[in-house]
Amino acid sequence: MKTIDVLGKPCPIPVIEAKKALTEQNTDSVLVKVDNFVAVQNLEKMAKGYEYGYSYSEKPEGYFEVLINKNEKSPPKARAIENEQENKNEQENKNDGLVSNSLTVVISRDTMGAGAEELGKILIKGFIYSLAELPVPPKSLIFLNSGARLTSNDANTVDDLKKLEQKGTEILTCGTCVNFYGLQDKLAVGAITDMYGITERMSASSNVINI
DSSP states (O other): EEEOOOOTTTHHHHHHHHHHHTTTOOOEEEEEEEESHHHHHHHHHHHHHTTTTEEEEEOOTTTTEEEEEEEESOOOOHHHHHHHHHHHHHHHHHHHTTTTOEEEEEOOOSSSSSSSSHHHHHHHHHHHHHHHHHHOEEEEEEGGGGGGGBBBTTTHHHHHHHHHHHHTEEEEEHHHHHTTTOOOOTBBSSEOOOOOHHHHHHOOOOOEOOO
């Protein structure tokens, strides 16, 4: 059994780390330590989706331990999910990357959603982390307006962006926005582009997500 300590880590990190551990060879079960009940519920949904055994306990110290067990051989439902993903990946490869490279994500602010700014910063961090964990990454990730701050060297998103770049995602930050916010010497990942370059990427993509 493998133990995963994700205390203090926001969604979706506990689920992603648990799924990654369960795909490792010789790992039939994981014990996940989390500090909020939402994470417990999300882990339960993941486990039930794959028909894995699931239980949790609350500790006196104020955290939860979630135990997820899988069989040596994946149950029918889990195999169906895995086979569907494998078939999808094979089809994308046959299309010379047209499917996997069709997505452009435009991030125009350094928070996500409307409401509390502190929460928005947590959400945008989680979103970029999730993008970095996708089996098929976006083709391009574009940062506009205050979103330009997310590619600067003091942002907590830089490591995930570098991981995306290593996977082949093009990371672009608006030059006008960099100048406006005084970030000329702080770019930590990707490259500077102009509005025409941004427009080109967006028009060439079959799918564009705006955040």
